[in-house]
Amino acid sequence: MKLTLERDALAEAAAAVAKSLPAKAHVPVLAGAKLTAADSTLTVQGFDYEVSQELHVRGTVTEPGSTLVSARLLAEITKALPNKPVSLATTGAHLELVCGSARFTLPTMPVEDYPALPEMPESAGTVDAAAFAAAVAQVAIAAGRDESLPMMTGVRMELSGATMALLATDRYRLAVREMEWQPTKPDAAINALIPARTLHDTAKALGPLGGHVTIALAQQTAGEGMIGFARDTRRTTSRLLDGANYPPVRSLFPATFAANAVVPVAALIEVVKRVALVAERTTPVLLSFNADGLIVEAGGTEEARASEATDATFIGDPLTIGFNPAYLIDGLTNLGSTHAELRFVDAFKPAVIHPAGSDGEVIPGYRYLIMPIRVSR
Numbered sequence: 354m355k356l357t358l359e360r361d362a363l364a365e366a367a368a369a370v371a372k373s374l375p376a377k378a379h380v381p382v383l384a385g386a387k388l389t390a391a392d393s394t395l396t397v398q399g400f401d402y403e404v405s406q407e408l409h410v411r412g413t414v415t416e417p418g419s420t421l422v423s424a425r426l427l428a429e430i431t432k433a434l435p436n437k438p439v440s441l442a443t444t445g446a447h448l449e450l451v452c453g454s455a456r457f458t459l460p461t462m463p464v465e466d467y468p469a470l471p472e473m474p475e476s477a478g479t480v481d482a483a484a485f486a487a488a489v490a491q492v493a494i495a496a497g498r499d500e501s502l503p504m505m506t507g508v509r510m511e512l513s514g515a516t517m518a519l520l521a522t523d524r525y526r527l528a529v530r531e532m533e534w535q536p537t538k539p540d541a542a543i544n545a546l547i548p549a550r551t552l553h554d555t556a557k558a559l560g561p562l563g564g565h566v567t568i569a570l571a572q573q574t575a576g577e578g579m580i581g582f583a584r585d586t587r588r589t590t591s592r593l594l595d596g597a598n599y600p601p602v603r604s605l606f607p608a609t610f611a612a613n614a615v616v617p618v619a620a621l622i623e624v625v626k627r628v629a630l631v632a633e634r635t636t637p638v639l640l641s642f643n644a645d646g647l648i649v650e651a652g653g654t655e656e657a658r659a660s661e662a663t664d665a666t667f668i669g670d671p672l673t674i675g676f677n678p679a680y681l682i683d684g685l686t687n688l689g690s691t692h693a694e695l696r697f698v699d700a701f702k703p704a705v706i707h708p709a710g711s712d713g714e715v716i717p718g719y720r721y722l723i724m725p726i727r728v729s730r
Contacts, residue, residue, distance in 0.1 A: 354441065354442065356414040359411075364432050365408075367428040370399035371424040374425075375401055382466045386422060387399070394409050394410065397409075404551050407587070427459065430457055443461065474579055476567050476569045477543060480566055481565055486556040486557055487560070489557075491689070492519040492520065508521045515533055516533065522605075526722060527721070529602075535565075544599075545596065547594070569583065569590075577592070579593060607703065612669020613667075615665065615692055616695065620663050621647075621685060625678050629678035638681065639673055639674070642671065647664070648661070649663065690716055706720070707719065
């Protein structure tokens with residue numbers, strides 16, 4: 354194998370593959386990036402039997418061929434290279450990489466031992482890349498991190514006709530985003546539970562490419578299934594989580610509310626961050642609402658305390674409610690709006706945050722539910 358290509362394109366492809374692979378592979382070849390040069394294209398592949406990545410990079414191929422090298426080492430090297438064309442050439446059991454006056458020799462692994470990547474499932478439809486990336490970012494923040502509860506570490510995708518709904522919860526908060534998409538079949542009705550980290554990384558990478566992303570789904574049977582995402586020279590597949598017993602999380606949203614507040618998002622985020630400096634990890638921040646506005650408070654060790662007032666338009670009886678500051682900031686940061694509307698039942702029931710305009714009108718499509726932390730005063 355011998356070819357020359359642009360440094361930035363190679364670095365991007367190597368980084369994408371390396372990021373998708375586990376830190377420690379059980380089988381050495383699964384830590385590798387497979388490089389295949391043919392027809393003026395370098396194909397970079399990674400696969401760990403859970404997630405696969407395939408990216409195509411244009412180049413000048415002198416000798417076609419394939420090789421397998423450490424994905425992480427390749428990503429680190431290409432990221433550090435000067436912005437000059439890169440030459441790759443296999444020599445015996447090594448890959449020679451030359452960029453300007455920089456020269457690297459990487460050991461290769463047996464390419465014949467590398468597993469074949471799964472085929473892309475059948476296309477279910479397409480969605481705007483930028484809108485999809487924004488929607489996934491809004492929802493993935495609420496997914497669980499505890500691998501002992503795998504169902505909570507996923508984002509549930511509900512496809513019903515021309516509507517796509519994304520849901521995620523870690524039992525302490527719940528995010529729901531609804532948006533339009535273009536199904537292949539107008540009467541499509543499909544549910545899938547996708548690992549949140551894979552979905553977030555994939556959508557984040559595809560969003561800047563613009564255009565539309567193809568979503569491909571293989572029918573789940575006995576808790577198994579696969580989803581694929583494709584855009585131009587890039588494709589990703591991932592196994593699905595078993596979502597057969599996913600809880601009816603939409604029922605967590607209260608049917609009625611007793612109070613609501615409209616607050617400027619940026620100002621509230623800054624206030625919560627400052628006040629939370631004195632809070633311990635498990636200590637909530639207290640939000641006290643009344644007709645005059647909002648006071649944010651927190652207390653920590655050795656009688657450290659903080660409070661700060663900020664603007665809010667509040668309707669209802671005076672209310673003091675406590676939240677995990679990190680969860681509250683996550684929800685506010687991902688609203689994508691200048692203002693937020695917070696709806697309350699009481700100090701002990703879940704609160705719901707909606708994006709809103711400067712006039713206080715709710716912007717439909719996104720809801721972020723957050724469980725309060727009981728406090729005694």
